Amino acid sequence: MNSRPDTPLLDTVDVPADLRKLEQGQLRQLADELRAEMISTVGSTGGHLGSGLGVVELTTAIHYVFNTPTDRLIWDVGHQAYPHKILTGRRDRIRTLRQGGGLSGFTKRSESEYDPFGAAHSSTSISAGLGFAVANKLAGTPGKAIAVIGDGAMSAGMAYEAMNNAEQAGNRLVVILNDNDMSIAPPVGGLSAYLARMVSSSEYLGLRSLASKVARKFSRRVHSGLERAEVYTRGMVTGGTLFEELGFYYVGPIDGHNLDHLIPVLENVRDSEQGPILIHVVTKKGKGYGPAEESADKYHGVAKFDVVSGKQDKGPGGGPPAYQNVFGETLAKLADTDPLICAITAAMPSGTGVDKFAKAHPDKAFDVGIAEQHGVTFAAGLAAQGMRPFCAIYSTFLQRAFDQVVHDVAIQNLPVRFAIDRAGLVGADGATHAGSFDITYLATLPNFVVMAAADEAELVHMTYTAACHDSGPIAFRYPRGAGVGVPMPETPQRLEIGKGRIVRQGSKIALLSLGTRLAEALKAADQLEAKGLSTTVADLRFAKPLDSEMIEKLIRTHEVVVTVEEGSIGGLGAHVLTLASDLGLTDAGLKIRTLRLPDIFQDHDAPEKQYDEAGLNAPNIVDTVLKALRHNSAGVEEARA
Numbered sequence: 001m002n003s004r005p006d007t008p009l010l011d012t013v014d015v016p017a018d019l020r021k022l023e024q025g026q027l028r029q030l031a032d033e034l035r036a037e038m039i040s041t042v043g044s045t046g047g048h049l050g051s052g053l054g055v056v057e058l059t060t061a062i063h064y065v066f067n068t069p070t071d072r073l074i075w076d077v078g079h080q081a082y083p084h085k086i087l088t089g090r091r092d093r094i095r096t097l098r099q100g101g102g103l104s105g106f107t108k109r110s111e112s113e114y115d116p117f118g119a120a121h122s123s124t125s126i127s128a129g130l131g132f133a134v135a136n137k138l139a140g141t142p143g144k145a146i147a148v149i150g151d152g153a154m155s156a157g158m159a160y161e162a163m164n165n166a167e168q169a170g171n172r173l174v175v176i177l178n179d180n181d182m183s184i185a186p187p188v189g190g191l192s193a194y195l196a197r198m199v200s201s202s203e204y205l206g207l208r209s210l211a212s213k214v215a216r217k218f219s220r221r222v223h224s225g226l227e228r229a230e231v232y233t234r235g236m237v238t239g240g241t242l243f244e245e246l247g248f249y250y251v252g253p254i255d256g257h258n259l260d261h262l263i264p265v266l267e268n269v270r271d272s273e274q275g276p277i278l279i280h281v282v283t284k285k286g287k288g289y290g291p292a293e294e295s296a297d298k299y300h301g302v303a304k305f306d307v308v309s310g311k312q313d314k315g316p317g318g319g320p321p322a323y324q325n326v327f328g329e330t331l332a333k334l335a336d337t338d339p340l341i342c343a344i345t346a347a348m349p350s351g352t353g354v355d356k357f358a359k360a361h362p363d364k365a366f367d368v369g370i371a372e373q374h375g376v377t378f379a380a381g382l383a384a385q386g387m388r389p390f391c392a393i394y395s396t397f398l399q400r401a402f403d404q405v406v407h408d409v410a411i412q413n414l415p416v417r418f419a420i421d422r423a424g425l426v427g428a429d430g431a432t433h434a435g436s437f438d439i440t441y442l443a444t445l446p447n448f449v450v451m452a453a454a455d456e457a458e459l460v461h462m463t464y465t466a467a468c469h470d471s472g473p474i475a476f477r478y479p480r481g482a483g484v485g486v487p488m489p490e491t492p493q494r495l496e497i498g499k500g501r502i503v504r505q506g507s508k509i510a511l512l513s514l515g516t517r518l519a520e521a522l523k524a525a526d527q528l529e530a531k532g533l534s535t536t537v538a539d540l541r542f543a544k545p546l547d548s549e550m551i552e553k554l555i556r557t558h559e560v561v562v563t564v565e566e567g568s569i570g571g572l573g574a575h576v577l578t579l580a581s582d583l584g585l586t587d588a589g590l591k592i593r594t595l596r597l598p599d600i601f602q603d604h605d606a607p608e609k610q611y612d613e614a615g616l617n618a619p620n621i622v623d624t625v626l627k628a629l630r631h632n633s634a635g636v637e638e639a640r641a
């Protein structure tokens with residue numbers, strides 16, 4: 001159990017207005033206490049640590065200088081916003097982070113007026129900030145927009161689309177590029193190299209020259225604090241940065257942990273009559289917590305941990321393998337004998353298991369950065385040129401590349417393989433990260449094959465099946481976390497496209513499962529059997545093409561049919577219903593029910609609780625069957641005996 005740190009100064013700050021009453025000289029102590037509070041909090045809750053630690057000073061300085069919430073502070077992704085939450089009236093609930101009913105791990109409009117824009121997917125902050133800035137400008141109301149975006153998030157096209165369009169905001173828009181030279185993994189690509197060059201080639205300016213440069217830049221007298229600050233601002237001298245070419249006034253790079261640098265620069269930017277301005281701030285991910293600073297991932301996302309040792313509570317270990325690793329290792333093995341296989345990740349090498357593949361086949365693994373759209377079209381190009389690309393992207397992040405999936409892959413019928421991780425509900429990351437929609441948005445596309453793995457052995461077979469499938473696009477989905485502990489196959493099996501399997505044969509009730517709820521369907525079958533209701537359980541494996549032969553037979557030979565899937569309305573259930581009606585099977589009082597995710601955005605909670613809330617569990621499957629049986633042929637529920 002971690003002890004709580006002493007935080008006498010932080011205890012006097014509930015909201016930013018309290019912070020602004022402090023002397024600037026007190027802010028160092030405040031930031032230290034804020035950091036200690038954050039470490040102790042995440043030690044007891046788990047969550048995103050490294051990014052927040054890196055912006056403790058920046059958060060303090062922004063709230064000190066700007067008039068939040070009138071000035072709109074928008075955190076990109078929002079995973080670094082824990083210090084912000086502590087300073088904006090949420091400290092009393094901070095230890096509920098990411099737990100059911102507790103604070104979100106990201107910014108959320110419904111949570112606080114200090115969160116003007118919700119996030120969790122990256123690279124939206126500049127566009128949203130521009131929206132706030134322009135709206136205020138048009139209305140003549142006070143308030144700037146401050147978008148804080150990381151170097152990783154800055155790799156996504158959306159950030160450039162927004163910057164390209166930002167001139168209209170004038171001095172209402174401030175972008176702070178928080179450059180810690182890290183994404184979740186080390187950042188990749190030309191932009192990252194460019195930023196690194198800017199930082200490494202920068203130098204301290206003399207105080208006098210800094211002051212005059214800033215004065216010239218913003219056409220006004222600089223604040224006296226700046227005259228005292230030693231800020232390295234090569235960009236101010238030379239101009240010509242990428243950001244300046246896009247229409248921004250560039251300020252930086254600035255040491256993002258030095259409050260004496262940050263505050264005067266922010267004050268000048270706040271009071272500038274020119275804009276939009278981009279401040280390039282250099283920080284360290286994990287700053288101020290040894291175990292985080294020293295770890296390769298800077299403690300980006302952690303389990304609960306012991307603050308003294310930094311040791312995370314990752315459970316006993318030795319259980320079934322994580323799906324992502326099953327995928328990565330299987331693909332690596334397949335690529336040993338197939339030189340055409342390659343893998344693409346969009347900044348999630350370890351999350352998707354592509355790191356395992358990359359270890360074995362470094363020249364065939366591509367981390368494109370946070371750039372899902374590019375990643376998909378890149379894969380389409382590879383496929384068009386004869387490669388066998390596997391695009392390994394979380395379900396939720398693939399949403400961003402939907403048009404690329406349709407236009408670049410499906411319409412051209414290119415054999416891109418989509419390994420869709422984090423399918424279904426994901427727990428603590430909540431609604432923004434839930435993989436709810438992929439069955440729905442993929443199974444409607446002509447040419448696509450869509451599979452869902454019921455367990456880790458099935459994932460091996462589906463990875464292999466996808467590798468063999470050269471005739472068009474194919475996707476397979478699997479959830480976050482560990483498998484169910486089934487024996488792993490010696491040799492992967494090539495599944496027949498569009499064919500499901502009967503896992504348990506019965507005669508009265510048919511449960512048609514897609515994905516890992518199969519275990520709940522089997523439990524439900526046991527319970528139904530105990531009530532004398534003989535139950536068939538099918539693992540459909542394919543949402544598209546459906547095993548229409550098997551489904552028709554099951555419908556014709558069973559009294560009640562229930563579909564079960566870890567996806568939204570419009571997925572498997574809708575396709576089975578359409579098939580049934582196409583075949584005329586719905587004309588004669590068919591008792592068919594579809595269990596799927598509810599038509600709401602479910603908040604964060606433990607995954608099993610989320611599934612209970614969704615009714616995707618054995619008790620609700622049983623209940624659904626019993627209710628269906630009580631319906632008469634006119635669809636009216638018969639009175640209970």
Ligand SMILES: Cc1ncc(C[n+]2csc(CCOP(=O)(O)OP(=O)(O)O)c2C)c(N)n1
Nearest residue numbers: 051120121122150151152153182183184347
């Ligand atoms: C569209 C999208 N793709 C991937 C992610 C997963 N993700 C969350 S944070 C992160 C790294 C962000 O790096 P950066 O912006 O530099 O922030 P840092 O963690 O370094 O503070 C990634 C890849 C995401 N949230 N959104």
Ligand SMILES: CC(=O)[C@@H](O)[C@H](O)COP(=O)(O)O
Nearest residue numbers: 077079120301351422429480
């Ligand atoms: C902030 C973000 O988008 C990621 O850090 C995400 O939380 C990772 O999720 P997993 O833990 O499922 O990889």
Ligand SMILES: [Mg+2]
Nearest residue numbers: 150151152182
């Ligand atoms: Mg970063």
